[in-house]
Amino acid sequence: MRDVARLAGVSQSTVSRVLSRSTSPIQISQDTVQKVLDAVDKLGYRPNLTARSLRGQKTNMIAIMIADISNPMYHSIVRTVQAIARERDYDVLIANTDHVYENELHFCEAIIRRPVDGVLMVPNHLSNDEIEQLIHITDIPVVVLAWPSYYPRVDAVYGDDLKATYDAVRWLVESKGHRRVGFIGVSRTLPPGERRRTGFDRAMTDAGLAVPPDYIQEGDFSIDSGQRAMRALLQLAQPPTAVFVCNDLMAIGAIDAAKDLNCRVPEDVAVIGFDNIPEATIIRPRLTTIAQYPVEMGQQMAHAVFDRIEGLSNGTRQVFEIPCRLIEREST
């Protein structure tokens, strides 16, 4: 910048003003602007955003923490967020936690040490206190993709998966006539695990159906774990005739395991997944699943955080529900 100033025959501050003219109300003569721009061009100068961040206390970056880089759900969210960020000349820092608590903490620590202007996150273990503390220390707007009751004081975007699970299970029972329904979930310590399990339990109770303990299996979101869980279910003396699986990847594994055991889907056992990832229409039978709408989620999250960054919203927290929808295909 000093070099540009020298070449243009003006002071360094003037160069700065020319280059950030949009954000500065001060006027500069047309003549000077031209001289500076010429010099910038000639030297191929680009401002150093790190320095700009330091001085301006504004980084033009936001961070997004996702739970699983392998889950296509998050790809759409990330892509959407990036597109919206790009429009505003923001860069996006992506962090992947693989659902591990330590990684979530590491992310918070990283944000504290290298501040950004806004944070989007899909927490799985972080307590409300930990998020509050992050906000308190950094004073950065945070938007979570999570059931709002877990984080009662930050903007939240969430899919109503409890209700969606409830409705889907009742549909299995009432429209499809299943009475023995199994469940492949994930740890109840994870918010979605807890909610979907609750939805399942309530639906079964309300339908007046008992669920043997064996019918409840637990996986870890992966295809492999879905296979294992399904194998366990099908090897029971009296296996379920339908299985609700907490995400599509595990459902894909479950269908695979069923085939291996010469068990027809959906004739012998119906399978329903959750997420509606692209692969759901690829496998055979095509997977019945509960669709989430990641693009909408990404949009809401991004807009919520940018509204706060730009001061458009600063009052009470906002909560956006993105409804889920059952998509019936061939696996039920």
Added chain:
Amino acid sequence: MRDVARLAGVSQSTVSRVLSRSTSPIQISQDTVQKVLDAVDKLGYRPNLTARSLRGQKTNMIAIMIADISNPMYHSIVRTVQAIARERDYDVLIANTDHVYENELHFCEAIIRRPVDGVLMVPNHLSNDEIEQLIHITDIPVVVLAWPSYYPRVDAVYGDDLKATYDAVRWLVESKGHRRVGFIGVSRTLPPGERRRTGFDRAMTDAGLAVPPDYIQEGDFSIDSGQRAMRALLQLAQPPTAVFVCNDLMAIGAIDAAKDLNCRVPEDVAVIGFDNIPEATIIRPRLTTIAQYPVEMGQQMAHAVFDRIEGLSNGTRQVFEIPCRLIEREST
């Protein structure tokens, strides 16, 4: 930091020295260290890495540019790189180009404006000149995941996909007895597209087999495009009996399309993919494919860049070949 200094009763420089003791050879009395650490603890102070970067001309960040966030190949690479970076207390900036040239340029621009200590990239369009220029401007070590001849002056990690393609096609012909072999590729303007096509062409020529123009289809890496391409092949008057597909996602689409057209795989048409993504063992028939080894790729890339960052290597460029391997499953 000033507050810490005040509380500890020392100067701000001393605090800095205590906190970056590892990198500074200067000695500090045990007593002072303790006072400072106590103050840090009491105030919950964390150094601002942005400021540190500015002064130190070292960001403790590396950036990685991948071509497709939906491709599981890159998930492994990213995970591996992140693990290695974490060991060294580096953060990783992830950028996704979706194979689009503008995004690659944008990435370079972002790196210029917000420098990092090292860059890993999977370029698809960037010219050698453009990469040279990036290095020239920023003076940052760059490691590419790409056939080295495209970027003759930077460290490169690459899978020998040309040879792997050649071998696989000859195997289809000689061991499996196919004589009509189709090809579903991607644009030859993309390095892997070009190489795999070359490998295919050479293998067919060397086997003395002609390839009708109709047998060459082009997709865009996606499942959808694989479906479309396969449909086109199977609707020919004389369809191929085997199809070499340039990546697994398209191969999955291709198998799907075949099933839709009541065409059995592998009896009526054999399919071979490339990448060996996890889904390859999930679909039925299980996909024969050429495995790449993304973990090894990530390791080599990360080590290459850190070796340069730490000054362990600074001479001539390094090139690492990660061989591919044919994995025969059920689709051939």
Added chain:
DNA sequence: AATTTTTATGCAACCGTATGCAGTCAACTC
């Protein structure tokens, strides 16, 4: 006891940019 060396600390400059404040100059006002 005087001198040299070592150890520990502080002062001040610097990284690259943004901005409050003061100053210059031309154009206006009266």
Added chain:
DNA sequence: GAGTTGACTGCATACGGTTGCATAAAAATT
């Protein structure tokens, strides 16, 4: 023609750290 105004521009400082250099105190040497 003196005073006022407004449009530009530069000086100096700040952002939050790191580090070269000087110096004071302590230890070692002569």
